[in-house]
Amino acid sequence: MTGIFRVAIIGSGPAGLSAAAHAAALGLAHILLEKTDHLSDTIFKYQKGKHVMATPANLVLRSDIDFEAGKRETILGRWDEQIAARKVNVKLNAEVLKVEGHKGAFRIALRSGEVVDAEAIVLAIGTQGNPNRLRCPGADSPLIQYQLDDPGEYFDEHITVIGSGDAGIENALGLAADPAQRNVVTILNRSADFARAKAANVALLEEAERDGRLIVRRETEPAEVRTRELLLNTRDGQETIRCDRIIARTGSQPPRGFVEAMGVEFSSPEPGSFPKLSPEFETTTPGIHVIGALAGYPLIKHCMNQGYDVIEFLAGNRDLKPADEPLLAEKFAQLPGNRSVAEWLDIFGRNIVVLGDLSVLQLRELMLDSAVHAYQPGEVIFRRNDPGSSMFAIAEGSVAVEVNPNDPSITVGIEQGSIFGEVGLISGRRRGATVRAAEPVVALELPRMAALKLLATSPGAARAVNSIAIERQLLQMFGAGLTRADVAPLVENAELKSVRAGQVVVAEGADDKDIYIIRSGSMIVEKQVGGRPVFLSYLPAGSYFGEMAVIDGSPRTATVKAAIKSEVIRVPGDGFLALLEQNPGLRDKALQQMSARRATNAFIESRKGEFSGAVDLYSQTAQFLVDNGIGEATDVLLIDEKLCIGCDNCERACADSHEGLSRLDREAGRTYAHLHVPTSCRHCEHPHCMADCPPNAIRRGPDGEVFIDETCIGCGNCQRNCPYGVIRMDAKPPKKPSLLQWMLLGKGPGPGEAPYGWRKSEAKKQGLPEAKLAVKCDMCAGIDGGPACVRACPTGAAIRVSPERFLTYTKLAEDTQ
Amino acid sequence: MTAGASRSRFREDETRRDSDHVSFLRHKRFRWAWAALALSLAAAAGYALIDQDPRPNGGSWYGYTLGTIGLGLILWLSLLGVRKRRINPGAWSLKAWTSAHVYLGLSLVVVGTLHTGFQIGWNVHSLAYVLMLLVIATGVYGVVAYTTLPARLSDNRREMTRAQMLDALTAIDRQLDGAAQPLARGEADLVLAALRQSPFAGGALARLTGRYPACQTARALAGMDTASEAQQRVRALLEKRAAQLAQIRGALRIQAALEVWLFLHITLTIALIAALSAHVISVFYYW
Numbered sequence A: 001m002t003g004i005f006r007v008a009i010i011g012s013g014p015a016g017l018s019a020a021a022h023a024a025a026l027g028l029a030h031i032l033l034e035k036t037d038h039l040s041d042t043i044f045k046y047q048k049g050k051h052v053m054a055t056p057a058n059l060v061l062r063s064d065i066d067f068e069a070g071k072r073e074t075i076l077g078r079w080d081e082q083i084a085a086r087k088v089n090v091k092l093n094a095e096v097l098k099v100e101g102h103k104g105a106f107r108i109a110l111r112s113g114e115v116v117d118a119e120a121i122v123l124a125i126g127t128q129g130n131p132n133r134l135r136c137p138g139a140d141s142p143l144i145q146y147q148l149d150d151p152g153e154y155f156d157e158h159i160t161v162i163g164s165g166d167a168g169i170e171n172a173l174g175l176a177a178d179p180a181q182r183n184v185v186t187i188l189n190r191s192a193d194f195a196r197a198k199a200a201n202v203a204l205l206e207e208a209e210r211d212g213r214l215i216v217r218r219e220t221e222p223a224e225v226r227t228r229e230l231l232l233n234t235r236d237g238q239e240t241i242r243c244d245r246i247i248a249r250t251g252s253q254p255p256r257g258f259v260e261a262m263g264v265e266f267s268s269p270e271p272g273s274f275p276k277l278s279p280e281f282e283t284t285t286p287g288i289h290v291i292g293a294l295a296g297y298p299l300i301k302h303c304m305n306q307g308y309d310v311i312e313f314l315a316g317n318r319d320l321k322p323a324d325e326p327l328l329a330e331k332f333a334q335l336p337g338n339r340s341v342a343e344w345l346d347i348f349g350r351n352i353v354v355l356g357d358l359s360v361l362q363l364r365e366l367m368l369d370s371a372v373h374a375y376q377p378g379e380v381i382f383r384r385n386d387p388g389s390s391m392f393a394i395a396e397g398s399v400a401v402e403v404n405p406n407d408p409s410i411t412v413g414i415e416q417g418s419i420f421g422e423v424g425l426i427s428g429r430r431r432g433a434t435v436r437a438a439e440p441v442v443a444l445e446l447p448r449m450a451a452l453k454l455l456a457t458s459p460g461a462a463r464a465v466n467s468i469a470i471e472r473q474l475l476q477m478f479g480a481g482l483t484r485a486d487v488a489p490l491v492e493n494a495e496l497k498s499v500r501a502g503q504v505v506v507a508e509g510a511d512d513k514d515i516y517i518i519r520s521g522s523m524i525v526e527k528q529v530g531g532r533p534v535f536l537s538y539l540p541a542g543s544y545f546g547e548m549a550v551i552d553g554s555p556r557t558a559t560v561k562a563a564i565k566s567e568v569i570r571v572p573g574d575g576f577l578a579l580l581e582q583n584p585g586l587r588d589k590a591l592q593q594m595s596a597r598r599a600t601n602a603f604i605e606s607r608k609g610e611f612s613g614a615v616d617l618y619s620q621t622a623q624f625l626v627d628n629g630i631g632e633a634t635d636v637l638l639i640d641e642k643l644c645i646g647c648d649n650c651e652r653a654c655a656d657s658h659e660g661l662s663r664l665d666r667e668a669g670r671t672y673a674h675l676h677v678p679t680s681c682r683h684c685e686h687p688h689c690m691a692d693c694p695p696n697a698i699r700r701g702p703d704g705e706v707f708i709d710e711t712c713i714g715c716g717n718c719q720r721n722c723p724y725g726v727i728r729m730d731a732k733p734p735k736k737p738s739l740l741q742w743m744l745l746g747k748g749p750g751p752g753e754a755p756y757g758w759r760k761s762e763a764k765k766q767g768l769p770e771a772k773l774a775v776k777c778d779m780c781a782g783i784d785g786g787p788a789c790v791r792a793c794p795t796g797a798a799i800r801v802s803p804e805r806f807l808t809y810t811k812l813a814e815d816t817q
Numbered sequence B: 001m002t003a004g005a006s007r008s009r010f011r012e013d014e015t016r017r018d019s020d021h022v023s024f025l026r027h028k029r030f031r032w033a034w035a036a037l038a039l040s041l042a043a044a045a046g047y048a049l050i051d052q053d054p055r056p057n058g059g060s061w062y063g064y065t066l067g068t069i070g071l072g073l074i075l076w077l078s079l080l081g082v083r084k085r086r087i088n089p090g091a092w093s094l095k096a097w098t099s100a101h102v103y104l105g106l107s108l109v110v111v112g113t114l115h116t117g118f119q120i121g122w123n124v125h126s127l128a129y130v131l132m133l134l135v136i137a138t139g140v141y142g143v144v145a146y147t148t149l150p151a152r153l154s155d156n157r158r159e160m161t162r163a164q165m166l167d168a169l170t171a172i173d174r175q176l177d178g179a180a181q182p183l184a185r186g187e188a189d190l191v192l193a194a195l196r197q198s199p200f201a202g203g204a205l206a207r208l209t210g211r212y213p214a215c216q217t218a219r220a221l222a223g224m225d226t227a228s229e230a231q232q233r234v235r236a237l238l239e240k241r242a243a244q245l246a247q248i249r250g251a252l253r254i255q256a257a258l259e260v261w262l263f264l265h266i267t268l269t270i271a272l273i274a275a276l277s278a279h280v281i282s283v284f285y286y287w
């Protein structure tokens, strides 16, 4: 190709395709550059037959190519056809390595050595990034591949898998699974153990190694890739093995470095941040535009709309309203004052301090993800003990916080432009106080994911929220009529510290004098008694510790360490003492709490002599529960195996209360001293599963439950992110014949989850969709009486408890029959 | 959901999350045990105090009263089979139902016996009575099983699921298959026979008793020499296989002991209801 294109579009995902199609429709000289030999690689890599979802449903699609929910194959097929029919200028196998030049004259260098010239660039490369390449001679050998689609398609080969993570292990096991394929499979690991992989995968690998199904080479690295041979660096020198194929699974590089090399600035150094963009998707490098997942919009519909829009902008259309305009209009319609979308955006962006740094585009996005509310004076915004992890920001008006639960007339005001509710966001805990509108209020409610995204993209917002949060936490902790001025010296000297799981914050016997507040995570308190650590108590986020040594000047009486990865606020002890001196009320409160803590310690110590076995068992059981993730749970299912008869009625009840799929696996999971932690959701304070959900379908419900709503697209990210393996992917099963029909006529599979075969064939018969969606425990939200698993247990073995209540001596050590 | 409803669920949830773990027997401080005791004492007191004419039996007005209470109780007790399988709607717990079932079921011994007026003979009326006692007897066994066996089931499991136990067996079998290659014909056949036998072979009796006289793995172990290295390897693997089988069979046995009585309990309940129907119809027919 010669000549200079008006626009070069890099990446042919939904965003790039839509842009290229619109450029073709407008007759712009364009080129679509795609790294792989097919269009839309991310979607191409979905598993075969995956049902692709078209969410959000109410967003109109604005694109020259079609998209509606359907099978991966159908969608890709249609795109291939339409891209050909619309005469889009596509160049496959054209990986862009480097971009030079400036607006009007960019030079785009491809891996093949060719150079493409363009006036403007649209970057739509998604967030997949590039697999890490081997770094040894021969790294560009055709023997090497970075992905394995179907392990069943290789026969009679010597295959080497490089990489010791889950992907590598799974590939190696897949290739060696069927002896009939007669492959000789070797997996290389640079170190001696497989520390980065899941324990279950390592166990399978070791078993396969023992059985001689594959070869594991530890402390071995590739030294050179030759024709049909691989030279290895081993601990004992070099060695050559036969090799017909190499599968390299050594992780991937996010595309950020590639993008930054073009001079494009990101909004912050945080890994979760995105390039800074103008409302026309232009980056800080004029002429380079970013759209799609790379711009922070992971849903296919958004991607396609932006592809269309960015070309309109490039073609000179300045009046184009984004496709989300009607959605925003609808959202703002409930606010008083009859203002236009632009006016409201201006009010929110200008008045709310933490939104100051955002571009219009980011602001729109944030608005779409958030809720707007108007409140009358006196109206409750949220109540103490409501669950909630969203943050509020006041665009107009002010609110009053009822700081004393016993006397609602004592309030502290929060003014226009500021935020509130951030404690719930940070700690994942319930609301600490009731908040009411003091005047007519217009407020923005940022759900957890939107708020976290804001903090990641805007360093200014992160700083502001941090210092407000520390101040509020201090006020809330020490309550009792303190003012902001009272705690100001403490806030100034407070220091935020992250602690690893297991890290000691306060050591028994030490004589440091600081107070700590647990901002997120949780701590366990233990004491050496008779040479062994005895578990004293469990402290959830929001509690403080270390005050005893400060108040009475003694050395630390117990050790406090993090149960899980946590954040603590360190407050110097003398500042705290000064505060106590000025506030007798606070002093009494602190002394009271201190004597309660002393009493627990004394109780357990006194028990130690009499029943030392029981105290040890208690300590070890508590430690076991903490090791199994109870430290970050809010509501967890436990089974007392001294009572469990293995009837699985709990699983059946769960399935029957939820569209026929059980959300718990009773047998799986760890057990200690007959206390069993089954595989079931712990409703974490900071749910890992929420981290990477394209439609933000995972939310916290009104009763504190973490649930997945109907916008789930079945991508499986949450399943991978949950460390406890409690999310399953499955299709909604067909309806079963009624219980009566089953009891009297033997119709259908009976109570509980129907066997897979029945679900599959029945779904086919009824023509039901087979999209596999994420399924997890919702704590039986909306079901009268609460958790069905607990209610359905005939013996009382199954209980759902909250850790800070359950991890006490009386609850844990008490003997059940 | 309104804010009010949500807050009441909050309170409910907090009580639940705070609760001790208490078994069905001690549920609510033996609430149903006390209720059953009160019912039994009242029935006995009535029997002793009320002047029944011509003599105490099912035909007197007091006998009818006891009979009606007993019949009602039996029908209600039988409904546990439905309740157990129908968790929604309703905010009830199966633990409470089981607790009430056990204690009120036991009180039937008193209520039923007093209803007969101690008149037992070879007829359909006494058949119903005997069946009722059998149902209760199996129930008592069940409660004993429920309180003693779960800990053993848990110990036997050693954190493995049933599927994992079978997987572990398959893994051993794969190794055995390879290790047996160098063996002589006779010994190789022993190993093959062990591999071919289903871990579940042996029938209901073996499952309940935990004795598997036809176990091929035991036979192979008995017949395996330890002269050569290959034989030692196979022996070691066979021992592993035997241990894995023992775990699987242990799980089967305890699970069977936890379930077999329920099978009798239900069958006898059906027979009891049939006999009761005959009893009631005949009583009214010959009125």
Ligand SMILES: Cc1cc2nc3c(=O)[nH]c(=O)nc-3n(C[C@H](O)[C@H](O)[C@H](O)COP(=O)(O)OP(=O)(O)OC[C@H]3O[C@@H](n4cnc5c(N)ncnc54)[C@H](O)[C@@H]3O)c2cc1C
Pocket: A010, A011, A012, A013, A014, A015, A016, A033, A034, A035, A036, A039, A040, A041, A042, A043, A046, A047, A051, A052, A053, A054, A055, A094, A095, A096, A097, A124, A125, A126, A127, A128, A291, A292, A293, A294, A297, A298, A299, A300, A301, A303, A694, A713, A714, A715, A716
């Ligand atoms: C398993 C899974 C399931 C999903 N399911 C859904 C769903 O049902 N519905 C939904 O709306 N979203 C879904 N998503 C999200 C959605 O697929 C992505 O967010 C979307 O594809 C992003 O589109 P994009 O155009 O920005 O980038 P991508 O689709 O990632 O496309 C980027 C393209 O650029 C190419 N490229 C990269 N680097 C270069 C380079 N240097 N030179 C040239 N080309 C390059 C790549 O090969 C690729 O083809 C899912 C995601 C996953 C992982």
Ligand code: HEM
Pocket: A647, A794, B074, B077, B078, B079, B080, B081, B082, B084, B098, B101, B102, B103, B104, B105, B106, B108, B132, B135, B136, B137, B138, B139, B140, B142, B143, B146, B262, B265, B266, B269, B272
């Ligand atoms: C005449 C009296 C009784 C009748 C008709 C009766 C009937 C039943 C029925 C129909 C079931 C349900 C079984 C199922 O479907 O799984 C059941 C379960 C049970 N019964 Fe009884 N029963 C009686 C008395 C008793 C007594 C006296 C006891 C104990 C002392 C007892 C203990 C149990 C137990 C422990 C269960 C199992 C609960 C469970 O696992 O869900 N029953 N009974």
Ligand code: SF4
Pocket: A680, A681, A682, A683, A684, A687, A688, A689, A690, A706, A721, A722, A723, A724, A725, A726, A727, A776
């Ligand atoms: S699904 Fe997993 S990560 Fe998410 S709340 Fe439940 S236990 Fe936590």
Ligand code: SF4
Pocket: A653, A654, A655, A657, A658, A662, A663, A664, A680, A776, A777, A778, A779, A780, A787, A788, A789, A790
């Ligand atoms: S609480 Fe409800 S959804 Fe969760 S595991 Fe129990 S029955 Fe299932």
Ligand code: SF4
Pocket: A639, A643, A644, A645, A646, A647, A648, A649, A650, A651, A666, A792, A793, A794, A795, A796, A797, A798
């Ligand atoms: S319902 Fe209770 S007894 Fe039955 S399997 Fe579940 S926890 Fe065990």
